[in-house]
Amino acid sequence: MALVPCQVLRAAILLSYCSILCNYKAIDMPAHQTYGGSWKFLTFIDLVIQAVFFGICVLTDLSSLLTKGNDSQEQERQLKKLISLRDWVMAVLAFPVGVFVVTMFWSIYIYDRELVYPKVLDNFIPAWLNHGMHTTVLPFVLIEMRTTHHQYPSRSCGLAAVCTFAVGYILWVCWIHHVTGVWVYPLLEHLSPGVKIIFFAAAAVVINILYLVGEVLNNYIWDTQKCIEEGKEKPKLD
Numbered sequence: 001m002a003l004v005p006c007q008v009l010r011a012a013i014l015l016s017y018c019s020i021l022c023n024y025k026a027i028d029m030p031a032h033q034t035y036g037g038s039w040k041f042l043t044f045i046d047l048v049i050q051a052v053f054f055g056i057c058v059l060t061d062l063s064s065l066l067t068k069g070n071d072s073q074e075q076e077r078q079l080k081k082l083i084s085l086r087d088w089v090m091a092v093l094a095f096p097v098g099v100f101v102v103t104m105f106w107s108i109y110i111y112d113r114e115l116v117y118p119k120v121l122d123n124f125i126p127a128w129l130n131h132g133m134h135t136t137v138l139p140f141v142l143i144e145m146r147t148t149h150h151q152y153p154s155r156s157c158g159l160a161a162v163c164t165f166a167v168g169y170i171l172w173v174c175w176i177h178h179v180t181g182v183w184v185y186p187l188l189e190h191l192s193p194g195v196k197i198i199f200f201a202a203a204a205v206v207i208n209i210l211y212l213v214g215e216v217l218n219n220y221i222w223d224t225q226k227c228i229e230e231g232k233e234k235p236k237l238d
Contacts, residue, residue: 006147007061013140014058017051020132029124036176040184042169043133046101050137053094056086057144087150092161095141095214100207102138108187115187145214149222152215162211166204 024047025038038044060082067075108116117130152158173184183189191199 007058007065009143009147010054010057010061013144014051014054016132016136016140017047017054020129021047021051023129024125024133027124029121034182035180036172036184040173040176042097043101043105045169046097046137047133049089049093049097050140053086053089054140054144056082056089057148060086084151088153090141090144090150091152091158091214091218092211093165095145096162096207096210097165098137098141099210099214100203102134104203104206105134115190116185118186145218146221150218152218155212155215158211158215159208162208163204166207170200170204 024044025032031041032038034040060079063075063079063082067079105116113119153161173188177183177188188196188199
């Protein structure tokens, strides 16, 4: 894809996340007033991650346009750092966390919505906002992966970073329960202590698997693209 359409696309996605975040924060919901506020929900954390990521993407695009035709080595160095940051956030946070939120939310929702998104929330959160938080994240991140090649970190470093995020969030959820006596998600109220440990461990494993899926998918898309381009460039034999 051409550079300009990609820029416009990323800017539009960034604006959509800003709109979703503003509308979500404007909702006068009881859960927002309790300990941890919106930050106790993985959905909200993911929205912030996606907004920051696409913000970095837009900044990278602007920097790339500004340094085009410029021979300044310092600007080139700064641009490379920005691209490295963009790729790291995509690999470690935007893709695995985004896909995890979408797949886990809708899997549990289909089984029993009261376990993850009680019907009472329909009185506060309109349907379009719910889909903005729990549905469009997936196509947006897949579009980004398809339009831009991202250099993944070494597998050990990437998995270590994902594990750190997963364990950090699990500890945060447990801390909130320790302080308030209430679990962030209704599902956890129905699980015994032993099953909770298994659930948390399984969630951590799943998000690590999603990191590997992202790495494989990224390599597949761009290896295939490279083969197609090389095939077009290969001279025809008489």
